[in-house]
Amino acid sequence: MIYKSLFIATTCILCLGAGVLAAEYDASNFSADGRKWQPVPTGHIPGKDNGAGKGTHNAGEDCGICHRPDGKAPVIFTIAGTVYEDRAGRKPLQGGEIIVQDREGHVISVTSNEVGNFWTQAPVSSNPYAIASHGGVTETLYYTDELGFHTADPEDTRTWQYKAWVKSGNHVRPMVTIAPIGGATDPSSRMSCNMHHAAMGSRGGLWGMGKNTLASYPPARLSFKKHILPIFRNKCVPCHIPGATLTRLVTQSDFEGEPLTQIDHSKSLDLVSYNGSSVTTGGTTWTKRGIKDMTAGYEDNPDASPVLAKTRRQADGSVIHGGGAFWSATDPDYRAIRKWIAEGAQDN
Ligand code: HEC
Ligand code: HEC
Structure with missing residues (x-):
């Protein structure tokens, strides 16, 4: 006792x-x-x-x-x-x-x-x-x-x-x-x-992932396939992928909590495809938005697109993304994505 x-x-x-x-x-x-x-x-x-x-x-x-x-x-x-x-x-x-x-x-x-x-x-x-x-x-x-x-x-x-x-x-x-x-x-x-x-x-x-994905990027006319997709493939996998992406059950609240504390760590976002995906595994269909949904329409203000706004290091140092902060606005990978969005976020 x-x-x-x-x-x-x-x-x-x-x-x-x-x-x-x-x-x-x-x-x-x-x-x-x-x-x-x-x-x-x-x-x-x-x-x-x-x-x-x-x-x-x-x-x-x-x-x-x-x-x-x-x-x-x-x-x-x-x-x-x-x-x-x-x-x-x-x-x-x-x-x-x-x-x-x-x-x-x-x-x-x-x-x-x-x-x-x-x-x-x-x-x-x-x-x-x-x-x-x-x-x-x-x-x-x-x-x-x-x-x-x-x-x-x-x-x-x-x-x-x-x-x-x-x-x-x-x-x-x-x-x-x-x-x-x-x-x-x-x-x-x-x-x-x-x-x-x-x-x-x-x-x-x-x-660790501190490095830029490609050694260099052209200043304009960026290609989705050649320049942009490699960045997403390098930095946003393994979380934003097609198919099942639920965190493992390990605590009581994951299992029986209300609301459940288990999360879909992709947030229904597939960042290795332009148009998104739909995959059925074990009887569950995982329908996910793609890169287009997070970038198109932001031509006039690419910094506000979710792929950049969410993943940028915040000015006050806080982290607002479950996957962490990936870059600042001056990093080459970030600037390449920003330029590609400004150019129309095409599947080119
Ligand atoms: C196939 C079996 C095996 C695997 C796998 C293994 N080890 Fe070992 N490790 C040993 C054995 C046996 C010893 C003791 C013999 C020796 O000192 O070499 C040892 C000793 C050590 C030591 C103390 C001796 C030294 O090298 O300073 C360290 C530290 C160590 N291992 C780290 C690791 C790490 C880190 C990993 C994974 C990346 C790892 N080991 C994977 C078998 C293994
Ligand atoms: C280690 C896992 C992990 C990695 C890697 C990761 N993310 Fe995430 N992401 C998450 C999690 C978890 C969430 C859901 C929680 C949240 O909103 O922060 C999320 C949410 C998002 C959202 C919000 C989607 C919405 O609908 O609200 C965007 C946008 C996003 N991530 C972009 C990215 C980009 C771009 C990359 C690569 C540069 C990336 N993420 C890498 C884990 C990750």
């Missing part, structure tokens, strides 16, 4: 800490919807949670296969992976920062080495409202204890949940989901970031 009340007191102190950290975000809105515009945490020392060692092997592979309880490697990590400069994964990103914040507000920061690898043993707090979902089956991981409090097994890695960001220079990419460390079914697994962000087949990784 004494132990129990001590635990509650500790939890409340942590809640207060998180409140000071970011007034809008506390334990109660820990869902994909609740956190969709959450700015990246600041004020910590970058790389403060870097794991010991050199860690230059198996870049792009799933570190969690070996670095888990009873795995081949002698050390167990909570979080590990590889980060690349862009989605193609050709060049590792050295000195990229992976920032993770758990439900209690703790910030974990790790930086990537010369092959893009990062790893840590920093603990991630357990979400007492965690659920696991896989293949249409939902498993409730929380239960109500004798005092009426929600709780979940803190040893179950599927309850270790976080929101994450990848930072390279000025560029910050948020992860849309609230993710668990453990895989869908195995309560002791360590799912490396590389598994889930497979940009290129089985080799995976996160990516």
Whole structure:
């Protein structure tokens, strides 16, 4: 009993800490919807949670296969992976920062080495409202204890949940989901970031995306196919794609909340096609608007078109887009899109 009340007191102190950290975000809105515009945490020392060692092997592979309880490697990590400069994964990103914040507000920061690898043993707090979902089956991981409090097994890695960001220079990419460390079914697994962000087949990784898509653009007469579509393909995937794009169910409110806190992370927007798309998977039809719907009619004021207005770094530093801020109005990619819209946003 004494132990129990001590635990509650500790939890409340942590809640207060998180409140000071970011007034809008506390334990109660820990869902994909609740956190969709959450700015990246600041004020910590970058790389403060870097794991010991050199860690230059198996870049792009799933570190969690070996670095888990009873795995081949002698050390167990909570979080590990590889980060690349862009989605193609050709060049590792050295000195990229992976920032993770758990439900209690703790910030974990790790930086990537010369092959893009990062790893840590920093603990991630357990979400007492965690659920696991896989293949249409939902498993409730929380239960109500004798005092009426929600709780979940803190040893179950599927309850270790976080929101994450990848930072390279000025560029910050948020992860849309609230993710668990453990895989869908195995309560002791360590799912490396590389598994889930497979940009290129089985080799995976996160990516930084600070670079321009093409080396240069013509000053006028831009082509949708040659200049503009490559930008959307590079920067707006994997979120704004055709077909199913719902965030995974991981918290009680995703599952039974009212309203549901699970989100369609494409917002019914397919930014890899000009006219939009309609795809049926598993009995559900996903009808999405295309690039045309977000650009046509803005010839006189391209900066106000949703593709630019939503994704631009705001003057006051705030983020108004679940996918993060991609550029400022002076960036070459941004200027190319702006020019193409001013020229009529044609499918040329
Ligand atoms: C196929 C299994 C396997 C995979 C996959 C794997 N490791 Fe390892 N790792 C090992 C083994 C075995 C050791 C211990 C032997 C050693 O020190 O080389 C080890 C040791 C380490 C060490 C401590 C020794 C050192 O190199 O400083 C680090 C750090 C590390 N791994 C990071 C990673 C990261 C990051 C990943 C994912 C990108 C990863 N590992 C993927 C098997 C693996
Ligand atoms: C990591 C995922 C992610 C990426 C990458 C991403 N977005 Fe989004 N986007 C979202 C989410 C989530 C929403 C819905 C929440 C919101 O409105 O911010 C959204 C909403 C939007 C909307 C609003 C649509 C509407 O009807 O209100 C626009 C426009 C948009 N994104 C444009 C872009 C463009 C352009 C890019 C690439 C430069 C991009 N997004 C990349 C996640 C992403």
